[in-house]
Amino acid sequence: MNESPALRIDTTSTTPVYRQIVDGIRSQLVEGRLAPGDALPTVRDLALELGVHFNTVAEAYRLLSAEGWLDLRRRRGAVVTARDTPQAPPKARQIFADKLRQLAAQVRAEGLTRHTVADELDALSAELRGEN
Template identity: 50%
Template sequence: MSDLPRLEIDPASPTPPFEQLRRQVVAHVEAGRLAPGDKLPPIRGLATDLGLAAGTVARAYRELEAEGVVVTRRRAGTVVADAALAVTTRVQRAAADLAAVAHEAGLDDGAVVDIVRAALRSR
């Protein structure tokens, strides 16, 4: 198990603290600084270290679990999920980004699906 990379919260940021924390953990997983099976600190301990309410850290952990980035196991705590789940999370985020860009561009759902199908065929 590796040491947890440094996590920081910017209180002046317009991004809510739970989202700052969530994004940092995802970035560490994607960069390989957190590997599958690495244990995240307990909610209360991390909350104290970051000067946050325990509920804020708990929300970040819940969202990370919902995305498949981490899993919570009784007695083992919260750990980074296996690599397959992390890949799925990246693909889901890319799809959400695509949907947002397509919406901004005024494309309808059918056009977006056609673009994705063409991209898959061209691989």
């Protein structure tokens, strides 16, 4: 436990730091790289590693806890919990489709080609269909 979560904080991004932390850790949770029972670094340790204030990490942990991923207790730290996946609201799929296109549009505007974007989509799709 306490292995490094391999998070990279982009201080130039418009996405707030605490949400970058949430998004990064949630990826690992969903992908199973963090499993129930695993301990996360303490808020102070991770804050030091990322170069931010520990309250910023604490806020991220709190959000993940509110989503049901973490069990937070004083003096014991943050531990990954088992979690029932909720039922997705009806519109979730359409909203995802829209966000996906907006993300693709953004990186295409930055210069990534249709082909490159499609390759990455295929790669992730294959991962999703192959794993577990």
